[in-house]
Structure formats: C-alpha cells, structure tokens
Amino acid sequence: MNIKQLKAFTEVATNLSFVEAATKLHLSQPALSLSIRNLEESLGGKLLSRTTRSLVLTQEGKALLPVAKNILNQIDAAEREMKKRFSLELGHTSIAAMPSFAASVLPKIIKRFHSKYPHIKLSVEDVLSDTVIDMVSDDLVELGISFEPKHNSDLVFHPLYKDQFIVVLPPSHPLTQSHTISWDELLKFELITLQSPSSVRELIEETLSQHNMTLNPAFDAHQLATVIRMVRDSLGVAIVPALCKAQALEAGVVCRDINSPSIARRVGVISKPITSLSIAAKSMLETIKLYSSELTRQIELK
Template structure:
C-alpha cells in the first residue's frame, strides 16, 4: 500500500467520480484505475463498485475510508513536522558550556540565535569543561563549548579562539603598580584556585612547576565566580581565563596580563564525529563563531 494509492482511493470515494478524482490527484484516469486496483490487491478485496451509472463504496470500502483519511493525515503531518525541523520552524537545540563561557558570551549567542529561529527550543547545561565534553560524548547534548582537552577520537573539536589567562587581584593590591605580572610575583602572594580535579588548576600548577616555583594555596573553590569574589575580599590572588574579565570588573576586582609563558588554552565547539548535527545545532555554529570574534564587552 502506497500514499499514492491512498490518495487515489480517498479522491474517488469523496468525489464519486473518476474524472473529478483524476483532476484532484493529478493522475490520468487509467493511472487512477491502476492505483485503485493495486490497492485492492494489497488489501485482498474490492473497495469500490462501479457500473455505467453508479460508483459506490463496498461495505469494506466504507469501513476503510476513515482509516485511509487518518493514515493520510498522519503522513502529511509527519512531512510537515519534518519540513519544519529542517526549516528551523520548530526543533530542539541542546548545548553545554563551561561556566566562564556560559556566563558571558553564550547568552549573547543565544539571543542572536533566537532572533533568527524563535521557534527552536533551547536547553543549556552550565557545567565545568570536563563535564560539558563528557555530555557530548554520551549524547546528552549535541554540542558543547569548552577548553580543548585530551579526549576521545570520537569527538570533533572546532576552535573558536585562544584564551590567554590573566591574574586577578584585589583592589589596591601592590602588584597593580605593574602593567604585567610574572609568576614569581604571583607566587609570593596567597593564592586561590579551583579544587581538583580541574583542568584550569592543573594548567596553572604545571606552569608553576616548570619554573620551579610553589604556589601558596590558601583557598579553593569549585566555581571561578567564587574565586573572584574571594579575591575581591582580599583573601589572595588568582589566575583565571580572560573569559572571566567581565565578571572580574563587575565584582570590583582588578586584572593584569601575565608575562611569558602565558597560560593559554583554545576554546572551541565539541561535537560527535559519527553523528550528523540537527539543523538547529548546525545553525548555532556560525553564531558562536560570530560572537567569539567580537571583542569582550
């Protein structure tokens, strides 16, 4: 049984005329007759009875007509739904982002995306970089924005930009007299860092170890925003991604670039290699590139 056969049967049943039905479904009368005959062969019995004067449905045809109408409606509805998905008139976008990106650049990207695709629903997971990448690998989200990590070959990483980490300092700290800072200067102050396991923490510790220095770690936290707030309160200094500069300034802290060697990491988009993206997710990628190319607000 085919959709063409269903349309032919419904047209004949509703019009009571092969001539009118042919015009409705854009088939010649011989092709229409063949479609009806093939349908009857498929269901195993006669659905229409016609003579020189009368065209009528058999009892079985009467019972089948509402079923055929429902099947055709479901088919047309499914096609409309699929078209709307591809046309981004509906759909779902699932994305994860590390907090430093989710708290600053992602909202701007979502606002711009929503202007173009208002009917697409969006679900955001604000999680640490490692978890964001893991959510892509497990299929919980279609894409994630995070720092580049050593991860599975099943994942693709598309760079957006390089983030050079900065030192964050409390107001009126003596180190603010310098336009740039070095690691020995930072090592002399009480230091605040993320709790393990954290890729950012490990990057900082690796840099310090390369220079045979030791940080005076006095406070730890799971969130960068908490680290910044503790710096503002004068509990020490820290090193954070430059993504956090808006939060640093909003909370009243100060920041300075770090001299070579810098702590730097690429920020990019993670997707699964063997799974094609939905139209909703594909449309988000150029928006993320556009937002990432803008200077910090």
C-alpha cells in the same frame, strides 16, 4: 500498499467518482483504476463495488477509509513539520557552556541567533568545562563551549580563539602596582584555585610543573565565581581564564597579565560530527563562528 495508492483510494471513496478523483489527482482514469486495482490485490479483496450506474464502498472499503485518511493526514503533518524544520521556522537545539562563557558572551550570541531564527527553541546548560565535554559526548546537548578537550576522538572541536589566563588581585594588593606579574612573584602570596578535578586547575599545575614550580593553594573552590569573590575579600590571589575578566572587574577586583610562564588554552565549540547535528544546531554553530572575532575583541585578546 503505498501512499500513492492510499491517496487514489481516498479520493475515489470520498467522491464516489473515478472521473472527479482522476481530475483532482491529475491522473488519467486508466492510471487511477490501475492504482485501485493494485491496492485491492495487495490487500486481498475488493474495496469498491462498481456497477454501470453507481460506485459504493464495500464494508472493507468503509473500514479502510478513516484509517487511510488518518495516515495521509499524518504524512501531510510530518511533511509540513520537516519543511519548517529545514527552513528553520521550527526546531530546537541545546548547548552547554562553561560558566565564564555563559555569563559573559553567550547571551549576546543567543540574542543574535534569536533575532535571526525567532522560532527555534534553545536550551542552555551552565556547567563546568569538564561537564560540558561529558554532556556533548553523552548526547545530552548538541553543542558545548569549553576549552579544547585533550583526548576524545568521538568529538569535533571548532576553535574560536585562545584564552590567555590572567591574575586577579584584591584592590589593595601590592602586586596591583605591576602591569605584568611573574609566577615567582605570585607564588609568594596565598593562592586560591579551583578544586580538583578541574581542567583549569590541571592546566595551571601542568604548566608550573614544566617550569619546575609547584602549586600549593591556600584555598580552593568549585566555581570560578566563588574564587573571584574570595579574592575580593582579600583571602588571596588567583589565576583565571581571561573570559572571567568582565566578571572579575564587575566584582571589584584588579586584573593583571601573567608571564614566566604565561598560560593559554584554546576555547571553542565541541560537537559530534557535523553530519549528526540538527539544522538548528548547525545554524547556532555558524552564528558562534561568525561572532568569534567579536568575542576576541570583547575579552581584549587582540
């Protein structure tokens, strides 16, 4: 039993006429008769009773007709839905982004995506960068925006730009007089960092270790937003990704470049292999990539 046979049977059973059914199906009558005969043989009995004057359904044919109609309706519905999904008139995708990106750039990307694909639903998770990687790896979201993973052969990293870390200072801090600050100067003051484990904290510690320096924070917090607020309240100074610059300036702190050493890390989109992504996710990925040059300008990394 196949779809073509069910369509043939349904048309014949509905019209009780091989002539009308053949016309609607654009088949010859012999081809239609053969299709019905093959269906009956596959099921093991007659579905239609033919005489020289009439055509009627057998009891088995009457039992099959509503089932066949339901199957064909479901196939039609599935075909319509798939066509809508492939043409992006219907669909859903999900994305996880680290807070600094989610709060600054992601809303602009979503706005652009929604204006082009208004029927695609999007779920957004605002989580720490390490959690972003876990959520993509565990198939909880299709796309993630975070720093480049160090080790994860199952994931694909689509680089967008390099995020240069910056210093955030209370407005009255003496280091605000300098345009660029060295680590030797910075380490003389109380530091506020993210708690361990954190990819940001880990990167800072690794970089300092390579230059024979040690990070000894006075305070640590779970979120970069909290770190920035603590700086604003003059509890210390902090090193944060440049993605946080707009958020930091809005909070009323001062931002400065840092060197000796400088710290930078690539930001990009993390996903499973592209072939496993939905059409909606692929379109979102392309939207983000096209927007990446603007992202660079917005965080003033050019």
